[in-house]
Amino acid sequence: MNVYAIRAIYINELSRTWRTLYQSIASPVISTALYFVVFGSAIGSRMQAIDGVSYGAFIVPGLILLTVLTESVSNASFGIYLPRFLGTIYELLSAPISAVEVVIGFVGAAATKSVILGLIIFTTARLFVPFEVVHPVLAFLYLVLLSMTFALFGFILGLWADGFEKLNLIPMMVISPLTFLGGTFYSIDMLPGVWRQIALFNPIVYLIEGFRWTFYDIATLAPLISLGLTVAMLAACFAVVVWIFRTGYRLRN
Amino acid sequence: MTNILAIERLTKTYDNGFVALKGVDLAIAQGEIFALLGPNGAGKTTLIGIVCGLVRATSGKVTVDGCDIAADYRRARQKIGLVPQELATNQFETVLEAVRFSRGLFGKAPDPVHFERVLRDLSLWDKKDQRIGALSGGMKRRVLIAKALAHEPQILFLDEPTAGVDVELRRDMWEMVRRLREKGVTVILTTHYLEEAEDMADRVGVINQGELILVEEKHALMRRMGQIRVTIGLAQKLEAPPEGLSDLPLDLSADGTTLSFTQKGEDCDDRLGALLKTLVARGIEFRSVNSERSSLEDIFIDLVGRRR
Structure with a gap:
């Protein structure tokens, strides 16, 4: 295994975050903090508790995921798209690196950024809303797993996209709406009949449910289903990335 | 190697x-x-x-x-x-x-x-x-x-x-x-x-x-594909190219004061040496000898041009 190459890519990607600190960290943290101010402190205090959890605390896991999922996709997609756009991809393709090593470097860095972001948002949320985490270790591990899965998905997006517009399309037009409608602000049990059935087709519902379970030990859907779905998504994305590198799709002309 | x-x-x-x-x-x-x-x-x-x-x-x-x-x-x-x-x-x-x-x-x-x-x-x-x-x-x-x-x-x-x-x-x-x-x-x-x-x-x-x-x-x-163009400035006018050098494509200028030839191949230098010796042997004096070799660029253009 080319450990130096993985390290080089990983450090290079994290350096990019450092160079764009406001855009990478400050901006999403401030945006999410505003949700906590509005829905957690201002409106939340007048809302009913859900399954025994105050409304302000109830939305914390969903809001953390809202940022973590979109940023995982954005970071990883931008990370691999930028060298393609600039033409510096030639270095990666001509280096003695396997597809797996490239993925570990890029996805590892994107996931690391997202986890850091998630932890910052978690800490910020504590400033506005009082809550305790029932399964802190599981919560952290699940956050890492979700960050990796969506970073891997973002990596595929970055390989597929042929312009910045497409790069922003999926996080803005797919991930964000699905997360908003995936139970961030409500329990799917609160949805009337047919809408609940429709919501079950949204994979993000399962992820938020699973993550919320690690926080408060409450779940409408079985946590193992959430875990199984996440692992399946991770495996599917990994298989697609390996296929891309084997065939050279959009990489080796 | x-x-x-x-x-x-x-x-x-x-x-x-x-x-x-x-x-x-x-x-x-x-x-x-x-x-x-x-x-x-x-x-x-x-x-x-x-x-x-x-x-x-x-x-x-x-x-x-x-x-x-x-x-x-x-x-x-x-x-x-x-x-x-x-x-x-x-x-x-x-x-x-x-x-x-x-x-x-x-x-x-x-x-x-x-x-x-x-x-x-x-x-x-x-x-x-x-x-x-x-x-x-x-x-x-x-x-x-x-x-x-x-x-x-x-x-x-x-x-x-x-x-x-x-x-x-x-x-x-x-x-x-x-x-x-x-x-x-x-x-x-x-x-x-x-x-x-x-x-x-x-x-x-x-x-x-x-x-x-x-x-x-x-x-x-x-050496193989390049060519050399040699121009010899004569001290006296000649009426015709010197005889006995028929294997060289010699050109005599209209005013009879310049001999020139273009030679392809590896033995350009040998040919030029032989020509100068012959001129000296026949008492034909010359004032200048100029030679121009083709460059790699000429050879390249020739090679690629031939294939078009």
Whole structure:
């Protein structure tokens, strides 16, 4: 295994975050903090508790995921798209690196950024809303797993996209709406009949449910289903990335 | 001398049906400077791209120092450095960060001593902490070379390295190529400046429409395919070309004061020597002898033009 190459890519990607600190960290943290101010402190205090959890605390896991999922996709997609756009991809393709090593470097860095972001948002949320985490270790591990899965998905997006517009399309037009409608602000049990059935087709519902379970030990859907779905998504994305590198799709002309 | 690069029956057909390479065979000896020449779209960049791992070959085999580029790609690629044609750089990185990143990609631990040596050789040391985006085009070109040398490759590919580069930088670059050769590095270059190939290369390969139409030692090529035009200024007018030299296509100028001939092939110098001896033997005095040899560029244009 080319450990130096993985390290080089990983450090290079994290350096990019450092160079764009406001855009990478400050901006999403401030945006999410505003949700906590509005829905957690201002409106939340007048809302009913859900399954025994105050409304302000109830939305914390969903809001953390809202940022973590979109940023995982954005970071990883931008990370691999930028060298393609600039033409510096030639270095990666001509280096003695396997597809797996490239993925570990890029996805590892994107996931690391997202986890850091998630932890910052978690800490910020504590400033506005009082809550305790029932399964802190599981919560952290699940956050890492979700960050990796969506970073891997973002990596595929970055390989597929042929312009910045497409790069922003999926996080803005797919991930964000699905997360908003995936139970961030409500329990799917609160949805009337047919809408609940429709919501079950949204994979993000399962992820938020699973993550919320690690926080408060409450779940409408079985946590193992959430875990199984996440692992399946991770495996599917990994298989697609390996296929891309084997065939050279959009990489080796 | 052992071959560091061996290419056998290499073909490449792109998805759109364009055949870029049609069964190329080529062997490059260790430590030589090889110039690959050809018009635009001839297949030079595709050939380099396949060896470096940027393009997948349709068929054929390439080995680098005995390592197959497909089956043993890690060892093969570690031996190769590539300076691409385009100025592809990350504008936001500093020079030193970029060089360190390149060395890491090729599986080597950071080596500050090597970084300093490479950057000093390329007059980049005082700019090591500057962002690449703030550098001039010529300096960016140097950064690309520094990145390609960061992992101490045995073969360096220079794809049009002096395109858009000023005279001073071009001279520095060729100085550096000479120093690399002294260290045993094999240099394979493509260039549009044929006088550079003529000046630098040990051997020359000409590729046209995906076929390697010629590979030859540079001096041998110029002897074999070059021509010499000799003009002799006579001290006295002649009425007709001297007899007994019918094997030479001699021309006498209209005013009878200049003899000239154009000779192709390897024995130009022998022919000229024989002519001068004959003139002296016959008491024909001459005031001047001028000779003009064709350049590699003339040979290249002749070769490629014939195939069009």
